[in-house]
Amino acid sequence: GAVVSQHPSRVICKSGTSVKIECRSLDFQATTMFWYRQFPKKSLMLMATSNEGSKATYEQGVEKDKFLINHASLTLSTLTVTSAHPEDSSFYICSALDRIYGYTFGSGTRLTVV
Amino acid sequence: AQKVTQAQTEISVVEKEDVTLDCVYETRDTTYYLFWYKQPPSGELVFLIRRNSFDEQNEISGRYSWNFQKSTSSFNFTITASQVVDSAVYFCALRSGGSYIPTFGRGTSLIVHP
Numbered sequence: 001g002a003v004v005s006q007h008p009s010r011v012i013c014k015s016g017t018s019v020k021i022e023c024r025s026l027d028f029q030a031t032t033m034f035w036y037r038q039f040p041k042k043s044l045m046l047m048a049t050s051n052e053g054s055k056a057t058y059e060q061g062v063e064k065d066k067f068l069i070n071h072a073s074l075t076l077s078t079l080t081v082t083s084a085h086p087e088d089s090s091f092y093i094c095s096a097l098d099r100i101y102g103y104t105f106g107s108g109t110r111l112t113v114v
Numbered sequence: 115a116q117k118v119t120q121a122q123t124e125i126s127v128v129e130k131e132d133v134t135l136d137c138v139y140e141t142r143d144t145t146y147y148l149f150w151y152k153q154p155p156s157g158e159l160v161f162l163i164r165r166n167s168f169d170e171q172n173e174i175s176g177r178y179s180w181n182f183q184k185s186t187s188s189f190n191f192t193i194t195a196s197q198v199v200d201s202a203v204y205f206c207a208l209r210s211g212g213s214y215i216p217t218f219g220r221g222t223s224l225i226v227h228p
Contacts, residue, residue: 032214043205043220091157097214102149103207105159 002028002098006106013084013113021079021109023094029074030096034103035067038091050077084113116141118208120219127196128227135191135222137206143167145211148189150180153221154202162204165189167211196226 003026013019023033031052036044048069049057056069066088068080077096081088093108117140127133139148150162163173165182173180177194193200206219 034215041223044218046215049215093157093159095159102147102161102164102209103216104161105151107156107158110157 002104004094004096004104004106006094006109008109009107010110015085015113016083018080018082019084019111021092023077023106025075025096028098031074032097033071033077034095035069035079036093038093081111086113089113116208116210116217118206118217118219120206120222122222124223126225126227129198130195132192132194133196133224135204137189137191137219139187139189139208141208141210143210143212147209149207150191151205151207152202153205198226198228200224201226
C-alpha cells in the first residue's frame with residue numbers, strides 16, 4: 001500500500017529555534033498533503049493543505065509565518081516551526097492523498113520545545 | 115458543511131468481548147467517502163477501511179466489521195473478540211466528493227483489559 005514517511009519522529013529543541021519536519025510519499029506521487037496538529041487526547045486539527053508547486057492553504061487561526069510549509073516536489077512536503085515556543089510542543093502528523101487508499105498518514109513527530 | 119460525530123469518548127472492555135464504535139456523519143453531498151483509522155499509543159495513524167457512499171455493503175475483515183447505514187448516516191465499526199492489542203484511539207473520517215479535505219471525528223479511545 002501507499003507509504004508516507006515522516007521524519008523526525010521525535011525532536012527536542014530550545015525555545016526560539018526553528019525545527020523542520022519532513023513528509024515524504026515513498027511509492028506514489030502526492031500533489032496534495034495535509035499537516036495536522038494533535039493535542040493530547042484530542043482529535044486531529046488540520047493546520048494546512050499543502051499543494052505541490054503552490055502556496056499552502058492555512059486553516060483559520062494557524063499562523064502561516066510561524067508554520068512554514070513547502071511542497072516543492074510531488075513526494076516531499078516540509079513543515080518548519082519557526083521561533084518555536086513551549087506552546088508549540090505537540091504531535092504533528094502529515095498525510096498524503098492517494099487515489100487508492102485515500103489518506104495515508106506519516107508516523108508523526110513529537111515536538112518538545114524547552 | 116460536513117461533520118463527523120463519535121459520541122463515545124472512551125470505551126473499556128475486557129478481552130474477548132465484542133465492542134462497537136459508533137460514527138455518525140453529516141454531509142449534503144451525495145458522493146462521499148468514509149474512513150476508519152486506528153491510532154495506537156505509538157502515534158501513527160493506521161488506515162483500516164474506506165467506503166464510498168454508493169457501496170452500502172457491509173464489510174468484514176477478520177475480527178473487524180463495518181456497518182454502513184445511509185438511512186441513519188452511520189458507519190459503525192465492530193471488533194469481535196477484542197484483544198489487548200486493539201487498545202488504541204479509533205477515528206472515523208468523512209470526505210465529501212467535492213473536497214479533498216477530510217473531516218475527522220474526535221476519536222474513541224478503546225481500552226481492552228486482559
